[in-house]
Every structure is written in structure tokens, then in C-alpha cells.
Amino acid sequence: MKPEELIWNKVNDTKVFFADNFYSNPQIVLDTINKLLKNSHVADQEIYQDKAYLFMEVFENEETKKILSSVISDLDAYKKYNNQNYACDESTEIGLCALQSEYNKLHIYGDSELCLKYDLKNKIFVFARDLNPFFKINERVKCIRDGKTNIEIGAISEINILDALCESDCGDKWEETVYKVRFLNENKQFEYQEFVESDLMKHNFNQI
Numbered sequence: 001m002k003p004e005e006l007i008w009n010k011v012n013d014t015k016v017f018f019a020d021n022f023y024s025n026p027q028i029v030l031d032t033i034n035k036l037l038k039n040s041h042v043a044d045q046e047i048y049q050d051k052a053y054l055f056m057e058v059f060e061n062e063e064t065k066k067i068l069s070s071v072i073s074d075l076d077a078y079k080k081y082n083n084q085n086y087a088c089d090e091s092t093e094i095g096l097c098a099l100q101s102e103y104n105k106l107h108i109y110g111d112s113e114l115c116l117k118y119d120l121k122n123k124i125f126v127f128a129r130d131l132n133p134f135f136k137i138n139e140r141v142k143c144i145r146d147g148k149t150n151i152e153i154g155a156i157s158e159i160n161i162l163d164a165l166c167e168s169d170c171g172d173k174w175e176e177t178v179y180k181v182r183f184l185n186e187n188k189q190f191e192y193q194e195f196v197e198s199d200l201m202k203h204n205f206n207q208i
Helices: 003-007 020-024 026-038 062-068 075-085 097-108
Strands: 042-047 053-059 093-095 116-119 124-127 140-144 151-167 173-184 190-196 200-202
Touching: 020 026, 020 097, 026 053, 026 062, 026 097, 026 116, 026 124, 053 062, 053 097, 053 116, 075 093, 075 097, 140 173, 140 190, 151 190
Parallel strands: none
Antiparallel strands: 042 053, 053 093, 116 124, 140 151, 140 200, 151 173, 173 190
């Protein structure tokens, strides 16, 4: 086999060091990354502002090799390719930039619902489709405004997924989706206010 064939199989347009599962099942890729995360194998990671996966490096040991074997069939060839194309401390860590880049080419372009996003509340990665907002644009909702006890009725005009960082009295942190809600005031004009999801309830009617 020629050196370049070790990296790239031009016949079926796949990199030969990835396992078949990597190309056929995005759920296995997601499960693999979360297993590395939950078992404290992550040495470094960065997340885009929109919570999308940017990069991750994991410690190299027998357990991480076993976990990665579900998506990487030839780890030595993978590491060589990754370290030639992305910055990584190859002496102690395995960089997953090449994995993420290939995943994006395969599963995301044309199907953004399979983008990997970080759920800060549950501290795991999920598919973007699983972060769909609970309420929809123009849906009528019951709202509790700051400093008020009465419930007002408004309609959703804008949604920002996981845009608010919340914190409990005991220091627990999580992110919530922010909704901009429109109200019709006494002058028959619309006014707007933002609410986190936990301050909203569904109403019987769909639109206002």
C-alpha cells in the first residue's frame, strides 16, 4: 500500500483509519465523545460560542484507546494524520480535530441537526436537533415578569438557544434558552421582553 493510501481511500472517499461505524452511525460518534467526557479522559476542549464542538484532546491510555476503537480502527495512522494537520501534544494526548473535521464533512453539511452541541446543564454533547426550543415562534405563552406576581400573556417573537447562564443559590450552573416575548400594551402597541424558558408556560391558543 502506498503511503497516501493509508490516509485516504479515493475509491469510496473515506479515510481508511476510521471504523465503519464512524461513517454509518453518527450516534456512535456522539456516544464515544460523551464516554470520553464522562470518564474524565478529556485533557482540553473548546466550544464555539453557539455551543458547537470546536476541538478536544484526550489523554492517551489503554482505556481511551478502547473507547476510541469504536470509531477509529487504526489509531497509529489516525494520530499521524491528526498531528500532521492539527496542533496537538502528541507525546501525551490524542487530538480529535481530525475526527471532528471528518464528522462535519460527512454528517453536518446539508444536515445541521446533526451538529454536536454542548449541553452545559447536563455536561454532555448532544445533537443540535435535541436542543430544539420547547416553544415556537408566534406561540402564545404565559409569562411571569421580574418583580411581578401576575401572569401575562404574550407571543414568542425570537428564540436564542441556551443563551442564558443561570445559577442556583447553592452554586449549580446551567444554561437556558432565552425567548423574546411580545405584548400588546394599553396603547395597542407591541412591547418586548426577554424570558428564560423556566419563566414561561404554554397557553391554550397558538398565536396572538
